[in-house]
Amino acid sequence: MTLAVENLTVRFGEKTVLDRFSLSLPLSGVTALSAPSGSGKTTLLRVLGGLQAGGGVVEGVAPGRTAFLFQEDRLLPWRTVGEHISDVLPRERRTEVSRWLELAELEGEADSWPAALSGGMGRRLALARVLALGGELYLLDEPFAGVDAPRAERILKRIRALGVPVLLASHEAHILSLADRVVRLDGPPLRVI
Numbered sequence: 001m002t003l004a005v006e007n008l009t010v011r012f013g014e015k016t017v018l019d020r021f022s023l024s025l026p027l028s029g030v031t032a033l034s035a036p037s038g039s040g041k042t043t044l045l046r047v048l049g050g051l052q053a054g055g056g057v058v059e060g061v062a063p064g065r066t067a068f069l070f071q072e073d074r075l076l077p078w079r080t081v082g083e084h085i086s087d088v089l090p091r092e093r094r095t096e097v098s099r100w101l102e103l104a105e106l107e108g109e110a111d112s113w114p115a116a117l118s119g120g121m122g123r124r125l126a127l128a129r130v131l132a133l134g135g136e137l138y139l140l141d142e143p144f145a146g147v148d149a150p151r152a153e154r155i156l157k158r159i160r161a162l163g164v165p166v167l168l169a170s171h172e173a174h175i176l177s178l179a180d181r182v183v184r185l186d187g188p189p190l191r192v193i
């Protein structure tokens with residue numbers, strides 16, 4: 001399958017973030033988007049996830065079938081680590097909580113509260129929740145912010161093994177080096193370089 005974006009334009013007031021932006025890439029494995037801060041990576045992911053309207057054509061991705069990791073963790077202070085995962089699982093899959101915590105190297109933290117997690121642990125919990133939720137395409141905005149490189153590399157290998165295509169935004173060279181393809185973007189307004 002191919003993800004195709006054609007002539008996508010997004011403006012916020014006077015500011016043009018995406019200007020007739022086009023991109024085509026295979027929907028398999030791990031694709032990394034690399035671009036300077038503030039250039040529009042989040043905006044592009046949001047359009048692909050159906051969270052942001054844009055003028056243009058997007059083909060190959062059904063917005064309701066993507067799983068989206070926001071740049072912010074968006075954890076719930078009143079739910080434990082384990083409950084963050086069980087909350088997104090259907091009843092018959094509730095036994096999977098430990099599987100997703102292990103994937104994110106959070107085993108042993110199921111009863112912890114978000115306030116007791118380090119920044120990197122919170123990030124891994126937010127990531128585990130999206131992975132558990134599932135979809136046909138994972139859209140991950142800076143999934144490893146605050147996560148040490150060796151751990152991030154181990155987790156990314158486990159994500160790849162899930163067999164669901166991943167499109168992630170990252171600034172980190174070690175993450176880019178593990179991707180199957182890196183789309184380097186200039187910007188703003190974004191252009192593929």
Ligand SMILES: Nc1ncnc2c1ncn2[C@@H]1O[C@H](COP(=O)(O)OP(=O)(O)OP(=O)(O)O)[C@@H](O)[C@H]1O
Pocket residue numbers: 012015017035036037038039040041042043044071188
């Ligand atoms: N809702 C909005 N209203 C106004 N401007 C916005 C809005 N969302 C994004 N922008 C602007 O669009 C530009 C691109 O933002 P975006 O968050 O997509 O960049 P990014 O490449 O993901 O940045 P970073 O790497 O820092 O996360 C920025 O100049 C930002 O200020």
